[in-house]
Amino acid sequence: MQSLYSNGFEHIYDAMYRSFINYQDEYDFYSALLNTYFKKSILEIGCGTGNLAAHFIESNIQYSGLDLSEDMVKLANQKNPKGDFYQGNMANFKVGREIDAVLITGRTTSYLLENKDLNGALQSIKENLTENGLLIFDFIDASRFFNTIKNGKAVKHIANYNGIQYLRSSHMKVNTELNNFMFDWKASYYKETNQEKILIAEDDSTVRAFTKDEWKLLLELNDYEILECIDRKSYAFDTYVYVARLKNPKL
Ligand SMILES: C[S@@+](CC[C@H](N)C(=O)[O-])C[C@H]1O[C@@H](n2cnc3c(N)ncnc32)[C@H](O)[C@@H]1O
Known part of the structure; x- marks a missing residue:
């Protein structure tokens, strides 16, 4: 098993996700929210x-x-030499200065598998935010999504980048053995050239989805208001x- 996030495969991730996700749209959406709340610095x-x-x-x-x-x-860092990037775990981190808003996009919350990590993340975020700091994040909605993968579902995604066609062949299935709303996601990544399909990476992970109410309660317990x-x-x-938003004053 090879994670797409390391050992050279981050380049494949980069190529494919630039085709899956329209980052200009993402930017327009999130920057509009930040402007609405007058936030000037983000993590x-x-x-x-x-x-x-x-x-x-x-x-x-x-x-x-x-x-x-x-x-x-x-x-x-290589792609954005003017950027300010850190390696760290969202479940426990410190950036050394207070920021106005924390953004978690691309369904990265799916990697908060245990409530211990999720509460750790909400507390770490709180410690790194200014008074009235904002937390903006997305999450996979279990209530709708799990109905579609209850009995297993195969999905194909094709991405074209720099003249190369990539294919991700996924199988997703609800995992009913674990405590939270989890699903197994097996993915095989291929490069397609001249009718040839070359396997370049395989990823086998168990990730998390949430209900709206679940997040609502978790946020309230950690002193955030929606x-x-x-x-x-x-x-x-x-x-x-x-x-x-963090409840004011910081508790
Ligand atoms: C699906 S990717 C989304 C990346 C990016 N937001 C995007 O939209 O292209 C999830 C990212 O979360 C990172 N990640 C996973 N667990 C993490 C953790 N505990 N703390 C910080 N980052 C984490 C992975 O390394 C990966 O880069």
């Missing part, structure tokens, strides 16, 4: 290879990125975006 958690970062770095919002994978951070819940379908998933 993007799970910044990956810095595709969203590239837009923020060119804007008037002060940007920092954090990612668990050293290889993703290295590539993000300002907005936005239904925003992403390329493969039923997704919500929550905009939450």
